[in-house]
Amino acid sequence: MTATKGLEGIVAAQSSISSIIDGVLTYRGYDIDDLAENATFEEVIYLLWHGKLPTQSELDQLIADLNANANVPAAVLDQIKTYPKNANSMAALRSAVSSLALYDEEANDMSAESNLRKAIKLQAQIPTLVAAFQRIRNGQEPIAPKGYSSIAANFLYQMTGKEPDKVAIEALDKALVLHADHELNASTFAARVTVATLTDIYSGITSAIGTLKGPLHGGANEAVMAMLEEIGTYENIEPYISGKLEKKEKIMGFGHRVYKNGDPRAKHLQKMSHELGKITGNMDWYNMSIKIEDMVTGQKGLKPNVDFYSASVYTALEIPRDLFTPIFAISRCSGWTAHILEQFADNRLIRPRAEYVGPTNQKYVPIDAR
Ligand SMILES: CC(=O)SCCNC(=O)CCNC(=O)[C@H](O)C(C)(C)COP(=O)(O)OP(=O)(O)OC[C@H]1O[C@@H](n2cnc3c(N)ncnc32)[C@H](O)[C@@H]1OP(=O)(O)O
Numbered sequence: 277m278t279a280t281k282g283l284e285g286i287v288a289a290q291s292s293i294s295s296i297i298d299g300v301l302t303y304r305g306y307d308i309d310d311l312a313e314n315a316t317f318e319e320v321i322y323l324l325w326h327g328k329l330p331t332q333s334e335l336d337q338l339i340a341d342l343n344a345n346a347n348v349p350a351a352v353l354d355q356i357k358t359y360p361k362n363a364n365s366m367a368a369l370r371s372a373v374s375s376l377a378l379y380d381e382e383a384n385d386m387s388a389e390s391n392l393r394k395a396i397k398l399q400a401q402i403p404t405l406v407a408a409f410q411r412i413r414n415g416q417e418p419i420a421p422k423g424y425s426s427i428a429a430n431f432l433y434q435m436t437g438k439e440p441d442k443v444a445i446e447a448l449d450k451a452l453v454l455h456a457d458h459e460l461n462a463s464t465f466a467a468r469v470t471v472a473t474l475t476d477i478y479s480g481i482t483s484a485i486g487t488l489k490g491p492l493h494g495g496a497n498e499a500v501m502a503m504l505e506e507i508g509t510y511e512n513i514e515p516y517i518s519g520k521l522e523k524k525e526k527i528m529g530f531g532h533r534v535y536k537n538g539d540p541r542a543k544h545l546q547k548m549s550h551e552l553g554k555i556t557g558n559m560d561w562y563n564m565s566i567k568i569e570d571m572v573t574g575q576k577g578l579k580p581n582v583d584f585y586s587a588s589v590y591t592a593l594e595i596p597r598d599l600f601t602p603i604f605a606i607s608r609c610s611g612w613t614a615h616i617l618e619q620f621a622d623n624r625l626i627r628p629r630a631e632y633v634g635p636t637n638q639k640y641v642p643i644d645a646r
């Protein structure tokens with residue numbers, strides 16, 4: 277038995293949800309470029325869960341169901357009020373989602389109908405939790421969703437308390453489409469491993485959130501913005517990036533396990549970053565990002581991934597840096613739940629082997645003789 281470090285190249289599941297073939301990403305066979313230009317996030321949620329694009333009435337029903345389920349139990353909001361004000365935002369989300377299970381009477385019902393209902397609840401309630409966390413830590417009361425026709429609009433409203441503008445809604449909606457699913461990425465794999473023991477869907481999503489949090493995965497979008505802020509000025513880019521590359525340190529938002537010729541989602545986010553920079557009148561983060569890309573691609577041959585330009589996009593939308601990864605979770609919840617439903621539909625325990633490389637033939641030594 278020989279281990280493959282990081283399971284690189286190992287095919288660990290069959291799935292009909294999304295594919296990456298020759299650098300092209302599809303959801304249920306639809307090219308991400310097509311979906312990014314034309315679909316709303318709610319259409320994508322339906323597509324991921326049901327394998328087809330919704331009719332108008334199916335979409336209306338999904339939006340109604342999401343709105344009807346978007347309020348979280350008061351007890352969970354009360355718990356968030358007890359979190360330290362400086363709590364890590366992904367740790368807070370992980371804890372709050374885990375708590376949702378305590379107040380859902382059907383949490384452990386394993387029927388397919390119940391699991392789809394819980395997928396709707398999770399997709400509706402995660403944005404409410406993220407917005408509530410943001411308001412509570414700023415000494416404000418959480419706001420109930422307003423029943424807009426999109427998660428993007430409800431979330432912006434619940435976070436700020438203000439009517440969201442059309443440009444911001446459309447930009448966030450497109451970002452949610454772009455982040456919704458990505459084959460067997462680490463957090464989706466974690467979700468599938470978790471539920472393959474036939475535990476509940478809340479446990480699967482809690483595992484996934486904990487996995488997305490890391491800076492080698494979803495946490496990279498926040499790390500990109502931290503890097504841009506640390507660099508500070510355009511003039512500082514050259515010494516900063518060269519210094520990191522010389523020391524063989526990683527540049528956040530670059531590289532990918534699967535894409536070696538570039539992440540197809542990055543160009544959409546780059547374009548959005550450019551357009552939002554023009555609208556807000558602040559092109560600094562965009563210009564800095566372009567220069568960093570030139571350097572990292574030129575010197576290392578590494579291309580930006582989905583996290584690189586999402587940092588400047590969310591900043592232009594005035595979203596606090598530490599909510600970038602929770603927003604990724606809002607979007608990826610659609611993919612996680614689709615994969616969990618797919619796993620349950622044809623389940624087998626996921627239990628690989630390890631190549632043992634430790635000592636052998638050890639003999640127990642009594643404690644006073646060690
Ligand atoms: C939504 C997402 O999860 S997208 C990914 C988000 N993560 C990041 O942006 C973090 C930065 N990127 C990385 O750490 C990696 O590229 C990963 C984790 C995405 C992929 O990792 P792996 O497939 O395991 O590649 P690995 O880390 O082994 O890198 C291979 C080589 O490229 C280098 N490399 C990879 N990414 C980077 C980077 N961002 N900056 C500098 N060098 C890099 C590594 O140092 C390594 O070099 P070496 O062969 O000389 O040792």
Ligand SMILES: O=C([O-])CC(=O)C(=O)O
Nearest residue numbers: 457458460461462533582
């Ligand atoms: O697929 C991966 O390894 C990471 C990624 O880009 C994603 O989850 O969107």
